[in-house]
Amino acid sequence: MTKGDPANPPRSIGLTTAAPERRSHVPNDGSSEAAAVERARKEMLHEGRELKRTRIGADVLCEALLRQGVDVFFSYPGGVILPLYDVLGDYPELRHVLVRHEQGGAHAADGYARVTGRVGVCMGTSGPGATNLVTGIGTALLDSVPMVAITGNVPSALIGKDAFQEIDINGITLPMTKHNYLVRDADDLPRVVAEAFHIARSGRPGPVHIDITKDALQQETQAEHPSEAEVIAGLPGFRPNLDGHSRQLKLAAAEIAAARRPVILAGHGVLHAQAWDELRAFAEKAQIPVAWTLLGIGVIDETHPLAYGYMGMHGWKHVNRAIQSADLLFAIGMRFDDRVTGNVRTYAPYARIVHVDIDPAEIGKNVAVEVPIVGDAGRVLRALTPMVEAVDPATRASYFAQLADWKADSVASSWHGSGAWRDGLLSADYVIERIGELTDHEATYVADVGQNQMWLARYAGFRHPNTHVSSGGLGTMGYSVPAAMGAALGCPERETWAITGDGGFQMTSQELMTLVADHIPVKIALLDNKKLGMIRQWQEIIYAGNYHSSNLPGPDFAKLADAYGIPAFRARTPGDVDEAIRSAQAVDGPALIWFEIAEEQNIFPMMPAGKGLSDLIEKWGGADE
Amino acid sequence: MSADPHSNGQVPAARAAAQSPSKHIPAHSAPPPRALPGGGETRRHVLVAVVLNKPGVLNRVSSLMRARNFNIDSLAVSHTDSDDVSRMTITLHGDDVAVEQAAKQLYRLIDVLKVQDVTAEPTIQQELALVKIRATDSNRVEVLKLVELSRGRVVDLADGSVIVEVTGTESEIDAFVALVRTYGIKELVRTGAVVMARGSASIEEAIKR
Numbered sequence: 001m002t003k004g005d006p007a008n009p010p011r012s013i014g015l016t017t018a019a020p021e022r023r024s025h026v027p028n029d030g031s032s033e034a035a036a037v038e039r040a041r042k043e044m045l046h047e048g049r050e051l052k053r054t055r056i057g058a059d060v061l062c063e064a065l066l067r068q069g070v071d072v073f074f075s076y077p078g079g080v081i082l083p084l085y086d087v088l089g090d091y092p093e094l095r096h097v098l099v100r101h102e103q104g105g106a107h108a109a110d111g112y113a114r115v116t117g118r119v120g121v122c123m124g125t126s127g128p129g130a131t132n133l134v135t136g137i138g139t140a141l142l143d144s145v146p147m148v149a150i151t152g153n154v155p156s157a158l159i160g161k162d163a164f165q166e167i168d169i170n171g172i173t174l175p176m177t178k179h180n181y182l183v184r185d186a187d188d189l190p191r192v193v194a195e196a197f198h199i200a201r202s203g204r205p206g207p208v209h210i211d212i213t214k215d216a217l218q219q220e221t222q223a224e225h226p227s228e229a230e231v232i233a234g235l236p237g238f239r240p241n242l243d244g245h246s247r248q249l250k251l252a253a254a255e256i257a258a259a260r261r262p263v264i265l266a267g268h269g270v271l272h273a274q275a276w277d278e279l280r281a282f283a284e285k286a287q288i289p290v291a292w293t294l295l296g297i298g299v300i301d302e303t304h305p306l307a308y309g310y311m312g313m314h315g316w317k318h319v320n321r322a323i324q325s326a327d328l329l330f331a332i333g334m335r336f337d338d339r340v341t342g343n344v345r346t347y348a349p350y351a352r353i354v355h356v357d358i359d360p361a362e363i364g365k366n367v368a369v370e371v372p373i374v375g376d377a378g379r380v381l382r383a384l385t386p387m388v389e390a391v392d393p394a395t396r397a398s399y400f401a402q403l404a405d406w407k408a409d410s411v412a413s414s415w416h417g418s419g420a421w422r423d424g425l426l427s428a429d430y431v432i433e434r435i436g437e438l439t440d441h442e443a444t445y446v447a448d449v450g451q452n453q454m455w456l457a458r459y460a461g462f463r464h465p466n467t468h469v470s471s472g473g474l475g476t477m478g479y480s481v482p483a484a485m486g487a488a489l490g491c492p493e494r495e496t497w498a499i500t501g502d503g504g505f506q507m508t509s510q511e512l513m514t515l516v517a518d519h520i521p522v523k524i525a526l527l528d529n530k531k532l533g534m535i536r537q538w539q540e541i542i543y544a545g546n547y548h549s550s551n552l553p554g555p556d557f558a559k560l561a562d563a564y565g566i567p568a569f570r571a572r573t574p575g576d577v578d579e580a581i582r583s584a585q586a587v588d589g590p591a592l593i594w595f596e597i598a599e600e601q602n603i604f605p606m607m608p609a610g611k612g613l614s615d616l617i618e619k620w621g622g623a624d625e
Numbered sequence: 626m627s628a629d630p631h632s633n634g635q636v637p638a639a640r641a642a643a644q645s646p647s648k649h650i651p652a653h654s655a656p657p658p659r660a661l662p663g664g665g666e667t668r669r670h671v672l673v674a675v676v677l678n679k680p681g682v683l684n685r686v687s688s689l690m691r692a693r694n695f696n697i698d699s700l701a702v703s704h705t706d707s708d709d710v711s712r713m714t715i716t717l718h719g720d721d722v723a724v725e726q727a728a729k730q731l732y733r734l735i736d737v738l739k740v741q742d743v744t745a746e747p748t749i750q751q752e753l754a755l756v757k758i759r760a761t762d763s764n765r766v767e768v769l770k771l772v773e774l775s776r777g778r779v780v781d782l783a784d785g786s787v788i789v790e791v792t793g794t795e796s797e798i799d800a801f802v803a804l805v806r807t808y809g810i811k812e813l814v815r816t817g818a819v820v821m822a823r824g825s826a827s828i829e830e831a832i833k834r
Binding site: 170171174175178179199235236237238344345346347348349350359360361364365366367368 | 656657658659660661662676677681684685688689692722725726729730732733734735736737738832
């Protein structure tokens with residue numbers, strides 16, 4: 001293995017070019033305001049502007065962020081990062097969002113990155129500020145989200161002396177970042193920041209952490225910012241392979257031509273590569289139904305005839321059936337996570353597998369594959385589509401008829417169209433479906449973790465890429481509200497909905513104050529079953545009803561919201577749902593809806609851990625599940 | 626379509642046989658289990674990694690191997706002829722697929738320039754050991770004779786012990802250590818294997834642009 005050719009520059013997913021059109025609080029519409037901002041930005045880049053004081057490391061950091069196109073970052077001050085706060089006033093185009101906990105800042109940067117495709121930025125001080133970021137950095141790592149996390153550290157001379165608020169944060173983030181840095185000299189800052197952004201967004205994206213000592217932030221410096229070419233030249237060990245090998249592409253085309261029951265498995269990598277149009281064109285030409293992973297939601301409009309559904313542990317039964325009977329899986333930008341495959345020994349037993357991923361280490365990691373292709377999803381699809389023969393849908397008539405039968409059966413069996421679960425109690429799947437409908441499927445929907453996450457994935461009805469945000473890999477409870485905060489700032493033209501449960505909500509509800517203080521209009525749908533619902537479900541089904549610690553009494557959420565000045569609405573019956581949603585939408589600013597859902601409703605189907613995709617549990621207890 | 630995807634020899638025979646040529650799935654017969662990646666014979670592998678000479682690189686490599694559950698047998702690190710590049714020789718046990726995964730994961734590190742599994746290649750492998758052997762007046766001559774026969778070199782002579790330097794492959798050193806164990810080993814230190822492929826090809830030249 002040798003890292004690729006430097007003449008073949010890594011993919012930049014810097015500014016999004018495709019729909020949805022991006023509109024940030026820094027306008028880019030050719031108006032006079034935009035021109036003024038552009039002028040100010042140039043000044044900030046030291047193009048003809050001079051600071052009226054000495055240029056220090058903290059200035060270099062701000063300049064470097066602006067050069068990377070950063071318009072907002074999420075942070076919390078502290079002792080050693082104060083030199084940065086001391087100069088922030090000189091950089092008004094760098095919007096600073098003062099979060100109420102560093103974890104919220106990290107999730108906000110993550111949510112911002114997922115909806116924009118750009119690098120999200122969060123910061124904190126040393127010690128506890130830095131360790132509070134860790135959960136958010138881990139979330140970004142497991143979901144390959146481009147993020148740069150910046151922390152202050154104690155002055156160089158105190159490093160290793162157990163100084164106040166000193167912790168070896170570099171050692172902590174080392175195994176949970178794509179790369180990390182410790183900067184002790186301001187002269188290194190321009191290069192390090194530029195490298196960090198390049199690494200975070202290129203190849204398989206991921207988080208990069210920069211730890212900067214206080215004295216480096218305060219140090220005078222004349223250091224120049226490097227060009228992108230200099231950055232690439234300085235990273236000889238980072239040369240992502242982007243183009244699939246032509247021999248492998250030919251093998252893949254042959255597999256596709258020979259397959260009678262093919263299924264496309266599309267994941268997050270397709271979204272990272274902004275390759276949704278390429279995916280649709282490929283699927284249409286080869287007439288292959290598309291299934292998607294949790295993080296792949298949005299790769300294709302769910303109303304498209306070839307859009308088949310969400311796969312895996314709580315995915316649709318028809319999708320899992322299709323995978324289990326497929327003779328070819330064309331997997332792209334996904335990694336055969338255990339939540340997708342279940343027991344690998346019984347996974348897709350009739351299928352040969354073509355696996356496309358930009359990270360060679362993902363291929364052959366979890367399942368053995370017949371045709372590995374290392375490359376960027378978009379580039380591979382653009383190269384492969386002309387190589388496959390156009391398929392007449394009529395030749396797949398019996399296959400498609402079977403798929404349609406399975407789908408009709410599976411959709412009907414797990415849906416509470418009346419809005420009522422057992423005894424007329426409010427059904428969560430109905431709530432999600434109504435949110436999807438009343439937002440015209442045009443909002444950004446940010447899940448928390450657990451049952452709410454699965455209901456959202458199944459029932460909201462996604463039409464567009466990057467409108468579904470969810471902590472898939474790490475499964476970080478408390479993710480929804482802060483991530484929605486970042487998503488709303490990244491994509492203000494869409495309504496942003498945080499879909500959360502009462503458990504996750506209580507983990508990060510301090511960010512309600514950030515929503516208010518910074519006028520971030522997130523609508524929060526709190527699905528309150530007064531339980532840790534997914535835990536309760538496992539205890540019911542797998543642990544013989546031993547409900548230890550899954551009862552979760554909560555506060556009066558309406559009063560809580562009120563205390564922050566956030567309008568709250570309450571829905572207890574199916575008849576309350578639409579009005580509550582419309583009322584929240586009518587609020588100019590953040591709003592909360594307290595949905596008191598059935599306490600014991602489970603999410604079905606469910607694949608118990610260790611079982612296979614054919615071993616789905618579809619009902620439990622009464623017939624009225 | 627002339628290409629037959631079943632004929633490229635990459636699919637395990639059991640699964641190839643299970644693939645029904647018809648469009649219908651035989652509902653009554655369970656297919657054989659899918660082969661897991663790897664699962665082959667476990668053996669000793671030698672990886673050579675060329676890395677940037679930066680602080681923390683060794684930590685990155687060892688942290689990764691720990692986190693990914695690969696157990697390193699030995700790890701030797703040194704400078705190369707180039708100031709900004711270091712070289713690591715890593716020996717570990719595992720099946721071919723697991724070690725390939727380890728190499729791929731190492732390769733993901735930004736500071737790693739090249740990783741090569743040289744297990745199957747003709748190589749020169751050498752390790753150095755220092756052994757402090759108990760040696761009394763009564764058996765010192767015997768010990769020294771043994772060292773000489775084993776092509777070891779005495780580097781320190783003291784009252785009651787000798788320090789011997791031996792160089793060779795891992796198994797040669799294993800054999801020497803076993804041989805002198807009867808006299809009593811007071812201390813033992815081994816460098817771990819360093820490896821270089823035979824012939825004129827160069828892993829270091831290969832990474833230079």
